[in-house]
Structures are given as structure tokens and as C-alpha cells.
Amino acid sequence: MAQSNNVTPLFNDLAKIEHDHVACQDCSLYRLCLPLGLHNNDLNKLDEIITRSQGYKRGQSLFSEENSFKSLYVVRSGSFKTTISTSNGREQVTGFYFPGEFIGLDAIHHESYQSTAKALESSSVCELPYDSLQDIGKEMPQLQVQLLTRLSKELAGDKSLMLLLGKKTSKEKLATYLLSLSKRFHDRGFSATDFQLSMSRGDIANHLGLAVETVSRIFSRFQEEGLITLDGKAISLQDMDRLKALCG
Amino acid sequence: MAQSNNVTPLFNDLAKIEHDHVACQDCSLYRLCLPLGLHNNDLNKLDEIITRSQGYKRGQSLFSEENSFKSLYVVRSGSFKTTISTSNGREQVTGFYFPGEFIGLDAIHHESYQSTAKALESSSVCELPYDSLQDIGKEMPQLQVQLLTRLSKELAGDKSLMLLLGKKTSKEKLATYLLSLSKRFHDRGFSATDFQLSMSRGDIANHLGLAVETVSRIFSRFQEEGLITLDGKAISLQDMDRLKALCG
């Protein structure tokens, strides 16, 4: 795959490769995305209800907490973060989302978005109006199964994150996080060891329940120990085995 | 509702009220459970695939991490906890489950259970073999929608728990936890202020990312401040408003 040669890939490269209105069957994300297992007619029907968005700039919101729920979104290019807040304004980054991943699944039940989703870089999404999705889902059990499976995957990820937040030390948190990113980049055809951190140190810290300063210090420590090299947002994992051992 | 008069309800009281093989349409959990919105034939089909378990004793496992995934479970009476572990044996309580709530939703994607589920008291469940559920789901879109909605609800709950674990102080954690229990008891027709904690202090502490000692101390502090009264496992919320204000 061409992208593998690119040492510092950004997910929005994908946006340039794809044309704006590429159909699901021609999309490079096909095998990571919802349509997996759908064929011909079904795929066409799905295509019809999807709106492919114009781009979102860094910091722009896809939706905000309390907005009424209308659509699920799949990241097409770039990346997003979701956050929720306490009543007195403290914020928690609940997730980062990369191409092929769903945003808004936790809104289905409450019928309003439970979080705010913001682009971390220039990004685009596919919008799936939930009503339409249900309509066509009635005659496409496979689509429902896919949705269910996606939800289940996110749920499992969140449980792991609970373990991380509740029981891991700061070093273990960082190591776990880096390896999780690594896996997701690899799944998308990019290098598992060399990639760009599209989120700020602050976002990482917040997501892992740490202070920014702690993240900075541990990144420095990891570099001293030869585990990673870091140049601004570009990171390179130098010793995956020792990183794995550090996850706890 | 009769239960409301009982000042110290235990969810396994429900088990005594219900007969062992009560059908979904006659089950007191109906409106909290999966069948909501299903009728007649559909309900009967669902009934047919459900296995109603014999009881589980305190500490007994429903399934363990890594077991291959076969069924979803709905708590019929009593309560359960789920836990996941780091490779070096540290454990995190990822959730508590009360009557009408689903256990095992995070296993669908991985096709193996991602956690261990243990009974906290004498309990029983309805077992829903996932394959059968998918079979009948093909002709019952409403069933799929229900499942999806359930998953979404748990997802939203887990996101809130991330906020709790990542950003709240120990007092805020406890207050939030007590009010969450209160709501769930209330939804089940029990008192919102007086109930039994079926889980140990250790389980609570673990779930909230605290030490047992901290939980003990804060319970004592809350009593001194007239927020709650506590007698062993029996708790009474004396000042819901101040508790709410304490959630952060």
C-alpha cells in the first residue's frame, strides 16, 4: 500500500486520495467501515442516505453536548476528539476518532448528543441520518449486525480505558495509549511505528487522566530510555516490545 | 407499588415474587427490559429462545474473561459486577448490573467475553443465546433497535464514568455513585433514598478508582454532615439536593 512509504502520514492525506463523492464500494475505508458484508443493492441504498460532508477545520465542532441527535458520523479523513463536561466546567476527552470510526453512538439512547465532537485537524466525515439508517436497516439485518458490532467494539474499548484510568500508573497509561494508536494506524495501512500525533499534549493528558506536565515529562523519559523518538507531533516507536511490557 | 413500602429492599426479593419460568409479558421487568415494543408473536418467539437460569450464589461467575462468547444475559434478580484485569493481575470493576440490565454486550465484537461477571448476592438471569437472537432479529427490526439502544445507553454511562474517573475528586465520585444507584433503584420501583448496597466497600472503591479506606472515610464524613445514614449495607440518602450539588 502506497501510504506505508510515507514516514509521517496524516490521515487527511486520505482525503486527497479520495474524491469527494466516492461511493462506498470504491472507498479505501470500505473494509474498516459500516458497509462490510453488504452487497450491490444494499450498498447502493446505503450510499443514497449518506451525506459526504465538506471539510471541517481544526477546532470546528461536528456537534455539541445537548444538541438533538440526528445523525451518526463516520470519519472519512482527519481526526476528531469527543469531550464531556461536569456541571462546573471541567472537561474530559472521552475519545479520539480516526477514519472509518463512528462518532455519536452514545447519543442513540438519549436522543441528544452526550458529548461535543471537534476536529483535531482538517477533516471530513460521512453523515448517516439515523432515521434513514433505521428505515433501510429493517430490510438489511446485516447492516444492523454491523452497527451492533461497532457499538460493542467501542464499549469494549471504553472498558479498557476504565482499567487504564482506574488502575494504571502514568507511565503505563502513556505506553498503553501509544500502542493503541499504533494499532489503529496499522489497521489503516499506515506504519505502526511512525506517525503524527494529531492531538495536543493537553488532549492526551486529559484523556488519560493526567496533567500536561506529566505527559511531557514521561515523553522525555521515554526518549532518554530509547523507547521513542519525538519531534513535535511526529513520533516514532523505537522499542515496541519494551513498550508492551510497560503497559502493566 | 408494593415494594416501595419495604425500606430495605434487596433486588432478589423480586426473584421470590416472580416464578421461575414467567414469560416476558408477565414479567415485572417488562418495561425495563428488551421486549419493550414487541408484541404477541414476536414476544413469543423471543420467549422461546430465552433460558431462565437457576440461581447464582454470591461470588459465583456467570462467565470469565477470555471465555468464548455465546450469550447475552439480563439480570432477573439480584445483582452482578463485571471486572477486567491487567496482565499483572490488577483488577478494575467495570460495572454493576441490576434487574433488567444487560451483561456481556462488550463481548459481541470480540466473540469472547472481555470481562468476568460475578454475582454479588443470590441472583438469577435470563440467558439470550446470541445466534438465536440474531436469527429472530432478522424478522424483528424492533428487537434490533432495542438492542442498539441498550448498547448506546451503556456506552453513554461508560463515558460519564470516564469523566468521573478522570476528573472528579473522591467526594464527588462517591456522591455521583450514590445518586446513580438511587436513580436505578427508583427506576425499578424501589425507594430512591433507602436501599441496600449489595456490593462491598472494596468493590465500590475499586469501581471509582479509590482505596477502600478513602471510601470508608468519606462515608463517615457524609454521615457527620447529615448527607446520609449508613448501617452496614443499608444506606439512606438524607439530603439529595446537597448530594447532587456535590457531584461536581
Add this chain to the structure above:
DNA sequence: TTATATCCATGATCTAGATCAATTTGTGTG
């Protein structure tokens, strides 16, 4: 009933990571 184990409460001490403070580096904008 007593034995034995587990759970719970409370005090004393310690520490991982937060907070505060000062620099440096990076970045968008006129």
C-alpha cells in the same frame, strides 16, 4: 457456640502526580 476469615473504620505516614512558576518552542496572522 466458638473458630476463622473477611470486611470495615480510623489514625499515622508517605508518595505519585498535581500545581505553580519560568523558559523555550511553535504557529497562525496582519
Add this chain to the structure above:
DNA sequence: CACACAAATTGATCTAGATCATGGATATAA
């Protein structure tokens, strides 16, 4: 390109909550 502002690093200090230690209360079993 230089200004202004946000992000990141590094060091010094502080503190919320963990850990350690002890004694009392509860539960389970023979």
C-alpha cells in the same frame, strides 16, 4: 517576517489520596 499567543518542556513545591498499621465488627462454617 515579525509579532502575539498558544503549546510544550523543565524544575520546585505541594497535596489528595494511597499505603501501612491496628482494632473492632460481621459473616460463614463446623
